[in-house]
Amino acid sequence: MIQPIYSVCVDWDCSDWAGAHDFTDDDITDDVKALRISRGKDKDSNTYPAATLELTLENSSGKYYPTLTSSPLYPKIRLWLPVRVQATYDSITYDLFYGYISRIVAYPINNKQEIYFYCTDGTDLLGKQIVTQDMDDKTIQTDGESIEQILDAGGWNADRRAIDLDGGDIMNFPDTFEFTKP
Amino acid sequence: MSYVITTANNPFHKDEEHPEQQGYDYVTADELIKRTVDTGMGRFYFNGQGNAVYESRFHREL
Numbered sequence: 071m072i073q074p075i076y077s078v079c080v081d082w083d084c085s086d087w088a089g090a091h092d093f094t095d096d097d098i099t100d101d102v103k104a105l106r107i108s109r110g111k112d113k114d115s116n117t118y119p120a121a122t123l124e125l126t127l128e129n130s131s132g133k134y135y136p137t138l139t140s141s142p143l144y145p146k147i148r149l150w151l152p153v154r155v156q157a158t159y160d161s162i163t164y165d166l167f168y169g170y171i172s173r174i175v176a177y178p179i180n181n182k183q184e185i186y187f188y189c190t191d192g193t194d195l196l197g198k199q200i201v202t203q204d205m206d207d208k209t210i211q212t213d214g215e216s217i218e219q220i221l222d223a224g225g226w227n228a229d230r231r232a233i234d235l236d237g238g239d240i241m242n243f244p245d246t247f248e249f250t251k252p
Numbered sequence: 253m254s255y256v257i258t259t260a261n262n263p264f265h266k267d268e269e270h271p272e273q274q275g276y277d278y279v280t281a282d283e284l285i286k287r288t289v290d291t292g293m294g295r296f297y298f299n300g301q302g303n304a305v306y307e308s309r310f311h312r313e314l
């Protein structure tokens with residue numbers, strides 16, 4: 071039976087979360103002891119939480135301590151670095167997760183020697199961007215156009231989105247859309 | 253840093269019958285997207301390549 075081959079990369083040299091990311095020579099797969107990906111709508115609270123990636127890394131060498139000056143990665147380890155997880159199965163590569171380091175937890179005790187990265191995707195970044203609405207503007211536009219402009223306002227770059235702009239027009243609530251016969 | 257949406261882009265209008273729709277002058281971008289999705293009934297997510305994706309339900313079978 072064919073087993074999937076996982077690849078976990080962190081762009082340690084990233085300086086702009088909205089820019090292009092280069093994962094060349096940033097493969098940390100050999101140090102991964104466990105990973106867990108979670109995504110989807112929270113039906114209980116009716117919210118759309120960010121997808122999360124939990125990484126547990128082998129750190130007996132101290133390589134992943136953000137403040138250890140002898141680490142080859144010092145001083146690159148910080149929050150909001152891009153992380154990518156892929157899996158290759160039967161010669162096909164699947165993109166499983168793409169997000170950013172949100173929290174770093176170190177376990178320095180002798181019998182553990184691990185580092186824990188908690189990563190979230192773009193939803194978390196958008197959750198930190200405050201936008202203002204013009205409540206008096208009642209111009210009709212499609213739901214996709216609304217999403218486009220919110221992403222613009224939130225600073226999300228234009229070349230990393232695939233937005234369906236041809237949905238129905240959103241009107242005054244509760245008349246939420248116009249139905250156009252296909 | 254705050255951003256101002258100045259163009260014709262507000263899908264959430266004041267509605268006297270639905271006061272819960274009011275009072276959101278300042279809001280986070282993800283909350284605004286959530287309410288757009290709820291209103292437009294589409295699906296928004298970030299895919300495994302890091303792209304923001306929105307699929308309108310209007311392209312599906314009606």
